[in-house]
Amino acid sequence: xxxxxxDSATGNRRIALLLAFLGILVFSFTFPAxxxxxxGLDPMLIGVGRAALAAVxxxxxxxxxxxxxxxxxxxxxxxxxxxxxxxxxxxxxALAHGSSAAHGAVVIGLLPAATAIMATLRAGERQPRAFxxxxxxxxxxxxxxxxxxxGGGLTTADxxxxxxxxxxxxxYAEGGRMAREMPAWQVICWALVLYAPLTVPATAWxxxxxxxxxxxxxxxxxxxVSFFSMFLxxxxxxxxxxxxxxxRVGQVQLVQPLLTLGWSxxxxxxRLDAVTGVAALAVLGCVAWTQRARGTGEAAPAPRGxxxxx
Numbered sequence: 001x002x003x004x005x006x007d008s009a010t011g012n013r014r015i016a017l018l019l020a021f022l023g024i025l026v027f028s029f030t031f032p033a034x035x036x037x038x039x040g041l042d043p044m045l046i047g048v049g050r051a052a053l054a055a056v057x058x059x060x061x062x063x064x065x066x067x068x069x070x071x072x073x074x075x076x077x078x079x080x081x082x083x084x085x086x087x088x089x090x091x092x093x094a095l096a097h098g099s100s101a102a103h104g105a106v107v108i109g110l111l112p113a114a115t116a117i118m119a120t121l122r123a124g125e126r127q128p129r130a131f132x133x134x135x136x137x138x139x140x141x142x143x144x145x146x147x148x149x150x151g152g153g154l155t156t157a158d159x160x161x162x163x164x165x166x167x168x169x170x171x172y173a174e175g176g177r178m179a180r181e182m183p184a185w186q187v188i189c190w191a192l193v194l195y196a197p198l199t200v201p202a203t204a205w206x207x208x209x210x211x212x213x214x215x216x217x218x219x220x221x222x223x224x225v226s227f228f229s230m231f232l233x234x235x236x237x238x239x240x241x242x243x244x245x246x247x248r249v250g251q252v253q254l255v256q257p258l259l260t261l262g263w264s265x266x267x268x269x270x271r272l273d274a275v276t277g278v279a280a281l282a283v284l285g286c287v288a289w290t291q292r293a294r295g296t297g298e299a300a301p302a303p304r305g306x307x308x309x310x
Contacts, residue, residue: 013244020240020249026233028259031101031108032267033224034092040218042210043096045203046225047089052203053222054230055196058189067186073194075178080191082171084199088230090164099157102270105260106145106279107161113139114169115250122173125247130289135247138254138286145279172250175234176241184239188231254286 037046061067070076094104113135119125147154154162175187212218240249258280264270 016240016243019236020252023233023237024256026228028256029263030229031104032263033221035101036217036221040213040215043092045206045210047092048199049203050226050230051084052199053226055192058192062189076190076194078174079171080195082167084191084195086167087164090160094157094160097157101264102261105257109142109257110139111165112251112253114165115172116247118169118173119246127247134286134289141282173246175238176246179238179242185235187238188234
């Protein structure tokens, strides 16, 4: 009986890790899609408008499911601050200020470390020293890469990205905690709906003030970041965080820079230098290290012993 319970728990964690990877796969194309959107749209329109557009299916899904309101609005407020407002706006401005999608992707590789710290503060998770050594090594690799690429200092784009990842890490941790108490897909839906009174009027004003050029590239890029990066990707991502531990699953995101580098080269024609390639491979190695660093930082069990529902 004990062995069957262990097998079940291991299977649930594997499913959660798979869900997290699916979310990362969706998020990995966010920067290239944003670059495409910038070829015809204002940065602020992209950053704010994607949340306004995603709020429409979010509200529809909540109404269709007759979802109960959150017991507290503090959680959706924190989630929305990072993933609905700060990350979309700040990362888009960083790309508009000259950061390539490849460079930005590697810098954002610091996000798992930020998520792990926030998981300790917000969700009460604890990790062994080996985990923190692995996460710290990944963060050190990315910091060194950023300084080398910036000529020994941080650029304006880097500072914008750093601000985005700190607030996003907080939102990931809070969203993972919320997904233990409600279906994971509802976490992002409630955050989008909560911020809609801010994002929808702002988007309407930006549409009138910026004269967007709706080319095939800008439309495709904007559509992707709105429906996939801002909405559907979080269904799998928050379920994964809730099902196998926020800090541990968050380290899977270290794979994201490597995926984004590939998309940037394939779809944007960005050239990848040796330094970028080495940095991406180094952080990928740290992912494997964190997953082997077993300790006490597992997630609280989801209802009925299953991963939180998507």
